[in-house]
Amino acid sequence: MSGSTGEVYRVDWLPGTDVLHGTCHCGAEHTAEDPVAMWEWMLAHPEGHTPEGHTPEGHRHDLV
Template sequence: MSGSTGEIYRIDWLPGTDLLHGTCHCGREHTAQDPVEMWEWMLAHPRGHATGEPRGDG
């Protein structure tokens, strides 16, 4: 999904699990079972990205 400013948000389903893996446009990553939790995390940028959370490859 793309935001109004051109940022790209990516959410993938991890096959064989009930997990979703999201990557924010800033490169931060998050895993959750609940799609609502995942979107809330994505859309809370940067507030939802806790310090010390691993940064993705981009």
């Protein structure tokens, strides 16, 4: 068995809808109706993940 990365991904279903709400380990949030699209977004980290005021440890966001 491989070691744990300590990264936690969370996907919640919003009752009464077909919408999934995902939270990446970096704190970024995303909604989608397609579970595959949700996991692709999460696993694409850090692309598309820009939680306001948060820079995950080990990641660098250069200012333009």
